[in-house]
Amino acid sequence: MRFAGKSVLVTGAGSGIGRACALAFAREGARVVCGDRDGADATVALIEAAGGSAVACSMDAGADADVARAVALAVDRFGGIDVVHANAGISGGLAGLFEQSAEDWAEILRVNLIGPFLAIRHAAPVMAAAGGGAIVCTASVAGLRSGAGGAAYSASKAGVINLVQTAAQQLSGSGVRVNAVCPGLIETGMTAMVYDHARQSGKEARIGRLNPLRRGGEAEEIARVVLFLASGEASYVNGQAWAVDGGLSSSHPFTRQDYGRTAV
Numbered sequence: 001m002r003f004a005g006k007s008v009l010v011t012g013a014g015s016g017i018g019r020a021c022a023l024a025f026a027r028e029g030a031r032v033v034c035g036d037r038d039g040a041d042a043t044v045a046l047i048e049a050a051g052g053s054a055v056a057c058s059m060d061a062g063a064d065a066d067v068a069r070a071v072a073l074a075v076d077r078f079g080g081i082d083v084v085h086a087n088a089g090i091s092g093g094l095a096g097l098f099e100q101s102a103e104d105w106a107e108i109l110r111v112n113l114i115g116p117f118l119a120i121r122h123a124a125p126v127m128a129a130a131g132g133g134a135i136v137c138t139a140s141v142a143g144l145r146s147g148a149g150g151a152a153y154s155a156s157k158a159g160v161i162n163l164v165q166t167a168a169q170q171l172s173g174s175g176v177r178v179n180a181v182c183p184g185l186i187e188t189g190m191t192a193m194v195y196d197h198a199r200q201s202g203k204e205a206r207i208g209r210l211n212p213l214r215r216g217g218e219a220e221e222i223a224r225v226v227l228f229l230a231s232g233e234a235s236y237v238n239g240q241a242w243a244v245d246g247g248l249s250s251s252h253p254f255t256r257q258d259y260g261r262t263a264v
């Protein structure tokens with residue numbers, strides 16, 4: 001019960017990683033504002049069915065007024081805001097550099113990068129006034145280097161990684177920590193097409209084979225790291241981007257020395 005009595009806002013809580021995080025926060029005693037443009041009610045119903053406390057907020061995570069309203073809802077309903085998980089995101093597909101328009105880029109950057117900026121902008125002052133808090137943004141391994149998403153998506157996630165570094169610095173002395181989690185391949189709504197295609201073509205075993213754990217990840221495996229970063233256990237972790245990717249980002253794509261060939 002690391003979050004007993006805490007007020008938590010999760011954006012993108014209607015599906016995938018955000019839903020898993022909202023459920024996990026609630027299981028550990030948090031009262032959760034579940035923000036999403038779609039599906040937040042269903043997440044709230046799951047939390048309430050498990051005996052937890054939550055409220056849905058229909059919102060666009062990239063719209064200034066909506067983010068301000070979500071933070072105000074947490075304050076009004078739950079007496080403050082201790083944690084924000086700025087998680088809502090869109091992928092825009094795997095389109096290459098010359099297949100996306102400026103409008104495509106603007107929308108992906110608006111949701112994926114300006115969204116977390118707005119979450120920090122509106123929540124951090126409230127947290128600071130109360131003595132501190134924790135903000136965790138969902139970036140991606142796609143933000144660490146190229147090759148794990150479309151061009152605009154990768155740039156947006158690289159921006160999130162820099163944003164948490166800058167925010168941690170500019171919140172110096174406030175008691176507010178800001179970190180990012182960088183998931184690898186996780187089965188969610190965003191990656192459903194990849195998983196569906198692999199299953200339909202009998203190639204399911206190939207999913208995640210590029211990382212040394214040789215599998216895709218579960219949303220709950222991201223949630224465990226997000227909760228750690230948001231908790232007091234991570235009290236000295238600030239301005240960091242943690243990859244949770246089975247080891248995918250730990251190497252350049254050289255031939256791997258597989259265990260068994262060399263060690264045994």
Ligand SMILES: NC(=O)c1ccc[n+]([C@@H]2O[C@H](COP(=O)([O-])OP(=O)(O)OC[C@H]3O[C@@H](n4cnc5c(N)ncnc54)[C@H](O)[C@@H]3O)[C@@H](O)[C@H]2O)c1
Pocket residue numbers: 011012013014015016017018035036037038039059060061062087088089090091111138139140141182183184185186187188189190191
């Ligand atoms: N699934 C992966 O492999 C993976 C890997 C790395 C990073 N991520 C990131 O994880 C985060 C969560 O994605 P997911 O994989 O759970 O996908 P998902 O599609 O299952 O969930 C994303 C949620 O965000 C919501 N959303 C999208 N745009 C929104 C907006 N403008 N306002 C409010 N809500 C909005 C969607 O309605 C959806 O409920 C995203 O930021 C994504 O980029 C996912």
